[in-house]
Amino acid sequence: MDHEPLKVEVVAADRQVWAGDVVNIIARTTEGDVGVLPGHEPLMAALVPCVVEIVTADGRSETLAVDGGFISVAEGHVWILSQTAVMGQEVTIDKAERELAELRELQRTGDADEDQEHRIHILEAQIRAGERVRSA
Amino acid sequence: MASSLRELRQRRQSVTATKKITRAMELIASSQIVKAQQIARNAMPYTTALTHAVSALASHGEVAHPLLEDRVPARRSAMLVVTGDRGLAGAYSSNVIKAAEQLYTKLTDEGQEVVQYITGNKGVGYFEFRNRPVEQKWTGFSDKPQYSHAREIAEVLIEKFLLPYEEGGVDQIHVVGTRFISMLSQQATATRLLPLVVEETDEPATAGEIIPFYTFEPSAAAVLDQLLPLYVANRVYTVLLQSGASELASRQTAMKAATDNAQQLIERLTREANQARQAEITQEISEITGGAAALAESAGNE
Numbered sequence: 001m002d003h004e005p006l007k008v009e010v011v012a013a014d015r016q017v018w019a020g021d022v023v024n025i026i027a028r029t030t031e032g033d034v035g036v037l038p039g040h041e042p043l044m045a046a047l048v049p050c051v052v053e054i055v056t057a058d059g060r061s062e063t064l065a066v067d068g069g070f071i072s073v074a075e076g077h078v079w080i081l082s083q084t085a086v087m088g089q090e091v092t093i094d095k096a097e098r099e100l101a102e103l104r105e106l107q108r109t110g111d112a113d114e115d116q117e118h119r120i121h122i123l124e125a126q127i128r129a130g131e132r133v134r135s136a
Numbered sequence: 137m138a139s140s141l142r143e144l145r146q147r148r149q150s151v152t153a154t155k156k157i158t159r160a161m162e163l164i165a166s167s168q169i170v171k172a173q174q175i176a177r178n179a180m181p182y183t184t185a186l187t188h189a190v191s192a193l194a195s196h197g198e199v200a201h202p203l204l205e206d207r208v209p210a211r212r213s214a215m216l217v218v219t220g221d222r223g224l225a226g227a228y229s230s231n232v233i234k235a236a237e238q239l240y241t242k243l244t245d246e247g248q249e250v251v252q253y254i255t256g257n258k259g260v261g262y263f264e265f266r267n268r269p270v271e272q273k274w275t276g277f278s279d280k281p282q283y284s285h286a287r288e289i290a291e292v293l294i295e296k297f298l299l300p301y302e303e304g305g306v307d308q309i310h311v312v313g314t315r316f317i318s319m320l321s322q323q324a325t326a327t328r329l330l331p332l333v334v335e336e337t338d339e340p341a342t343a344g345e346i347i348p349f350y351t352f353e354p355s356a357a358a359v360l361d362q363l364l365p366l367y368v369a370n371r372v373y374t375v376l377l378q379s380g381a382s383e384l385a386s387r388q389t390a391m392k393a394a395t396d397n398a399q400q401l402i403e404r405l406t407r408e409a410n411q412a413r414q415a416e417i418t419q420e421i422s423e424i425t426g427g428a429a430a431l432a433e434s435a436g437n438e
Contacts, residue, residue, distance in 0.1 A: 011182040013283040013373060014175065031354050044189065045353035046362040070362060072189050074348040079185040083287065083366060 003038035005057040008078045010064055012085040018064065021057035025078060027071050028052075036073055043073040049121035051088075051129045052080060063088035063133055065126040067118070086126055088133035096126045141412040148405040155398035161224065162391035168279065169319070169384040176316075176377045183370055190332075190367050192350060193360050201357065202298060203364045206331050210307035212249040214271070214296055215239060216289065216329070216372075218313040218379040219259030221278040226390035228314065228322070228383050229258035235324035236312040243310075251296070251306055255289070255376070279380050286373035293372070294365055297330050313375040314382035320389070322382035329371055332364070 005021040025036040028050035036043070047069050054062040069082030100123040103116050194204070217236045219229040236259075243250050254260050255274040263270050272292060277285050299305030309330040315323045352359050 009181060009185065011185055013179065013182050013286075013370065015178040016181045029353055030358065034353070042348035042350045043353065044192065044350045044359055046359050068362065069366065070189065070359060072185070072192075072350075074350065079189070081182060081185055081189070081366070083283065083369070 004076055006036065006038050006040075006073075006076055006078050008054065008080070010052070010066075010080045010082075010085055013083045017085045017087060018054075018062065022054050022078070023057055024053075024055040025071075025080075026053040027066075027080065029071070034071075036071070036078060038076070040073050042075070044070060046070050047080075047082065049118070049125045051125050051132070053132075063129040065122065065129040067122040067125070084122070086129070088129035093127055093130040093134070096123050096130065099123055100127065141409060141416060144405055144409040144412055148402055148409060151398050151401050151405065155395055155402065158391045158394040158398060162388055162395055165384045165388035165391060169381060169388060172280070172377070172381040172384055176381060179373065179377060183374060186363070186367055186370050190363060192348075193352075193356060193363065194332075201360050201364060203294070203330055203368070204332055207307040210246070210248055211301055212251065212306045213243050213308040213310060214251045214253060214293060214306040215243070216253040216255070216293065216309070216311045217259045218311065218375055219254065219256030219262075219278070220379075220383040221257045221275055223258065224390060225383050225387035226393075228386040228390075229256065229262075231324040232312055232314055232379075233259060233262050235326055239310055239312060239326045248308075253289070253293070277376075279383055281373070281376035281380050283369075283373055286376055287369045290365065290369035290372045293329070294368055311372070311375050313379040316378045316381040316385065319385050322386055327375075329368065332367070 005023050006025070008018070008020060008022040008025065009016060010018040023038060027034055027036075028048055029045040030048055031045070034043075034045060047066060049067045050065075052064045052066055054064070056062060064080075064085055064087055066080065066082035066085045069080065069085075072079045072081070100120065103120050103123070106116060107120065215236060217232060219232050223229070240250055240252075251271045252263060252268065253272050254263060254270050256278045257275050260270065260273045260275060274285065274289060293309050296304075296306050297309055301307065308328060310326055311329045312324065312326045315325050317323055
């Protein structure tokens with residue numbers, strides 16, 4: 001089991017969010033959490049809004065919040081594509097929590113539309129990613 | 137003579153003021169274009185990865201998806217025309233509109249109805265002035281489009297595409313935008329957005345690249361379901377970015393030409409004004425000397 005680390009690129013629609021060598025990735029697909037280690041078979045899976053955890057080749061851990069999209073693994077390369085992806089340390093938890101609280105209120109009164117429901121998932125993922133960075 | 141001198145000076149002054157404006161616009165456009173190109177570069181990795189994934193899925197075969205199906209015969213098409221919000225960009229918007237009109241004629245000749253979507257004030261103005269129905273319009277972001285704009289447009293288009301024909305749905309979607317070839321050359325082009333033609337990106341594809349045998353989770357169809365809307369939004373975004381950069385580039389070129397022209401005009405007017413002033417002086421001198429000679433003559437007669 002001696003594989004080169006994976007080359008990972010996390011790209012959002014308007015920029016490359018993160019790139020580097022990685023030994024482990026955990027992301028949540030529509031079917032459940034999936035872990036990708038070096039030497040993984042070619043895979044293409046749809047993601048749900050979630051926190052993606054990455055362990056880099058030099059042992060650091062990174063967290064990212066994505067709003068769906070997909071992960072593609074092939075020949076030692078991994079792409080994580082998402083329309084918006086945010087690094088854990090870029091998240092301002094306070095701001096996200098405030099927006100989340102407003103949306104929750106809407107959800108409770110049953111006024112939230114599909115987009116807002118989706119936004120709630122994204123914000124939850126962002127807050128989780130942010131908190132994990134904080135506590136680390 | 138005196139009045140023409142004043143007129144010349146006045147004109148020169150107003151041309152100088154205009155030149156200052158065009159020069160400022162030129163500089164603004166050229167600084168914005170660097171930013172626009174940077175943004176376009178930042179969006180490249182996403183486009184590449186997405187295109188790669190879509191081609192992998194498309195080559196997987198046996199995947200049927202409404203966004204990929206060719207509907208024959210096509211009875212109704214949507215046309216998205218991407219124009220600028222503001223003028224003073226040379227022929228930028230009119231070139232796009234010309235290309236759009238060509239496509240419109242071609243589609244109607246094929247017997248299709250055409251539903252029109254417009255972005256940019258210039259296009260909206262053109263179609264509304266001619267009382268041509270515009271299904272939906274977006275304005276206010278032609279020179280700095282955001283991904284959210286593209287997403288909004290893509291959602292409207294996809295929804296329209298998925299509607300059955302009887303309820304007003306369309307069978308094809310075309311986009312007319314401007315391709316940014318270089319700072320000096322931009323080209324208005326029409327491309328078909330849906331049903332998708334999976335195109336390679338500008339980057340040369342490595343020859344004989346073998347697409348790995350992917351495992352799709354949960355299934356190829358489900359992944360495609362999630363991917364295609366992203367792909368469409370990305371294509372719209374790319375067109376918006378390219379058109380935005382093209383608008384800035386053609387504004388810069390147009391404003392540079394205007395500034396140069398103003399400079400020439402100023403030089404000509406200065407020369408004419410100098411001539412007029414000199415002529416005035418010469419005339420004054422000859423009047424004085426003539427007058428003096430006449431006086432001397434009449435004094436000698438006495």
